[in-house]
Amino acid sequence: MSVRAVVTGIGVVAPSGVGVDAHWRTVVDGTRRTGPITLFDPAGYPTRVAGEVSGFDPSAYADARQLVQTDRWTHLGLAATKLALADAGLPERAPDPYGWAVTLASSSGGNLFGQRELQRLWGGASRTVGAYQSIAWFYAASVGQLSIHHQFKGPCGVLVAESAGGLDSLAHAVRTVRRGTPVVLAGATECPLSPYALACQLRSGLLSDVSDPEAAYRPFDRSAGGYVPAEGGAVFVVEELGHALARGARVYGEVTGWGATHDAVHTGPDGAGDPGRYARAMRLALDRSGVGADEVDVVLPDALGVPRYDRAEAEALRAVFGDRPPPVSTHKPLTGRAHQGGSALDVATALLAFRHDTLPASAGPRRPAPGCELDFLRTPRQPRSRLALVCARGFDGFNSALVLRGAPPAPRGAAE
Incomplete structure (x- = not known):
């Protein structure tokens, strides 16, 4: 380590x-x-x-x-x-x-x-x-x-x-x-x-x-x-x-922890994954980072856009963070879901947010669905601890989470 x-x-x-x-x-x-x-x-x-x-x-x-x-x-x-x-x-x-x-x-x-x-x-x-x-x-x-x-x-x-x-x-x-x-x-x-x-x-x-x-x-x-x-x-x-x-390189941030789990069950066409296994991936990432749940600045979720999957993801986040989860921000509605490319793009967004010293507002939801009442970031804000949790689920039961610690922000004017 x-x-x-x-x-x-x-x-x-x-x-x-x-x-x-x-x-x-x-x-x-x-x-x-x-x-x-x-x-x-x-x-x-x-x-x-x-x-x-x-x-x-x-x-x-x-x-x-x-x-x-x-x-x-x-x-x-x-x-x-x-x-x-x-x-x-x-x-x-x-x-x-x-x-x-x-x-x-x-x-x-x-x-x-x-x-x-x-x-x-x-x-x-x-x-x-x-x-x-x-x-x-x-x-x-x-x-x-x-x-x-x-x-x-x-x-x-x-x-x-x-x-x-x-x-x-x-x-x-x-x-x-x-x-x-x-x-x-x-x-x-x-x-x-x-x-x-x-x-x-x-x-x-x-x-x-x-x-x-x-x-x-x-x-x-x-x-x-x-x-x-x-x-x-x-x-x-x-x-x-x-x-x-x-070599004097600029550093965007550090990957400090990760977790990966699998549901290990066949949920059928009406399933939505196992929130418990998904939550475990998040906890593993936080534990391996030595980070407490209360230290996380922002969560970038999988955000599939299918009601039962969205509810399951919200349930997993509440299981990890309790009734007061950190701000949640997703930008997939702006771009679409690019499968593995989409979760990589979420990592880029998190690192750039720390580079620019700005957590960007979430692109929705306008009206949170029942069971999805999370703390969606409505307006930009400065990060506090410079820690982000990026989460993703793959079809057929894959769950992953990654903790990123952002480097100090660029000097004013250099990040533009």
Whole structure:
């Protein structure tokens, strides 16, 4: 535990914008970035609203060979990684390949690429798929491409726990740093927007079918009726503290504790997860941080937007914090739910909040649903203890929580 791991770089490529400044402006202004799906024609689907990365040009972040061989999900990861390394002041090629590693989270792999190739198989004259199908669709494709391109030859890996994976990747990065690898890339991106991917999500019955982007995704609200899918996410440079200080790096904050549990039961189509197991993940994160529940400045929840899941999450928070939980703030209604990329984006929001010395107001709910009466942050405020608890649940019973301790705020004018 004497080895400390800090975040020195953040790369955001999300519906909220490309880069940390664009993302922070979206969060602070409360600007909704969801809208009609444009990556394919969704006319035949009940869900036609999503969060897309508007105006994203993958050729600015990847070469022609990478673009041909990989899916948009990987393009987003390449871009977020390039931005994170630049933000950290690190080179794009590792000077010590075995001292650098990459551990990202994933869920569904290269959906758009796979959709195109399978349509060739089913309907094309050749009845074949392209040579890169197995490379681009594979759930570990982004980690592999990043490892090759940036020469990260340390202990690399991919974690699969749906939304919870975005937090698990950071926890694993800290463990990797403590085992002797000074620089680890962590986080996640996602692109679940293709006909096949949308059909898979619809099968769960958890997607919103509201066509108005302003009303489609309202977690914890009386009008909540499901989530809006989204692409994008965030990638982080996680670095051993001494290594970061020796090169004069700026530090956003430190990952001080984490917890992960699993419900270990099949709850069926009407289930909402186990609040007790979810609460245990939160307690583990707090205990490992040496942090009391009363010290937490803000909680960034999973915020699925499905009434029974929202009630279960509120129940878990009350089990941990009692009748007076800390302020709760969610910004997923602005961007949509990007699965593992969405929980990584919540980590970026928390670290930027400490950087700017401002806890941003929550993007809802307007009218909390019965059982969801939490202390939602209605107006921005300054952090007190500079501690955030970020929570996420993955489908099929995954629960994760992460405690972040923010570094002192930037000097006035430097954070703008």
